[in-house]
Amino acid sequence: MIEILVTGGAGYIGSHMISSLVDAGYKVVTLDNLYSGFRDAVIAGEFVEGDLSDRHLLEQLFSEHSFAGVMHFAAHIEVGESVRNPAKYYRNNFTNAQNLLDTMVEHGVNRFIFSSTAAIFGEPSYIPIDELHQKRPINPYGRSKRMVEQLLADYDRAYGLKSIALRYFNAAGADPLARLGERHDPETHLIPLVLQAASGRREHISIFGSDYDTADGTCIRDYIHVVDLCQVHLLALQALLEGKGSNRYNLGNGQGYSVREVIDTAEKVTQRKIPVIQSERREGDPARLVADSRRVRLELGWKPRYGDLETIIAHAWKWEQKMPSK
Secondary structure, eight states: OOEEEEETTTSHHHHHHHHHHHHTTOEEEEEEOOSSOOGGGOOSSEEEEOOTTOHHHHHHHHHHOOEEEEEEOOOOOOHHHHHHOHHHHIIIIIIHHHHHHHHHHHTTOOEEEEEEEGGGSOSOSSSSBOTTSOOOOOSHHHHHHHHHHHHHHHHHHHHOOEEEEEEESEEEOOOTTSSSOOOOSSOOOHHHHHHHHHHTSSSOEEEEOSOSSSSSSSOEEEEEEHHHHHHHHHHHHHHHHTTOOOEEEEESOSOEEEHHHHHHHHHHHHTSOOOEEEEOOOTTOOSEEOBOOHHHHHHHOOOOSSOSHHHHHHHHHHHHTTSOOO
């Protein structure tokens, strides 16, 4: 059985990935320090609690297992925090990633799937954003991810380590059976925030700016269902296992939805009125962020299963209803 190491597997995307890997017949080992993840989110495979800064632990882990590849999700992701505390982000997102890659090279493990981000592009010059778009990240979070992509290119040339970096736009939704879902603390993503307002766990949802150059004046973002996201990772892993080379892909549905559309759709799904407060624009929020995902569809044969916003929100709502009220 093919064995895969998943770092950050107790988090939102990582936990869904483990479920998808196991369903696809892989053997999985999860490494997570539980800084922001949850032990009960790892519903299958072996779990190891530990940090990527611990080189001794990494050496032990790679000595005891024969990993065919690594999927890396263990990153800090809050843009605002990265501006306030860049050291935290460069240390974890870059230095710890290099620790992992160095251990892989030392043990001859040469297949790596990297959880990257649309934040590497910075302010978009055009929409939709394709893989050739300029990379000018505007915050430490985006820069730390961009640095890892550059590191991967160098490690490929020097050591033959093959990688596929997947640049997410807005991961959303939850396991359709509500076994897993999104539970960041603090929560900053729009769809779970809107649903918390619908369930009563939050008093209201704020709309930051209603005067953008969009149809309803609110920002437009591209949402991709977390299960569809995991399917791309499986396709990327299969490509590397088949001997294909390194690559980079942008991931989204290729269709944007405004903040107001998300709220309206959530009201339809939940059958509840969601309290809304109008607030000022936030600095650095582009009017539109939409992915051009044609390349990943063409080269990996990916087809989103849950592409419509109503389904994404319906699955997230099933998960939200399982959360304890505050």
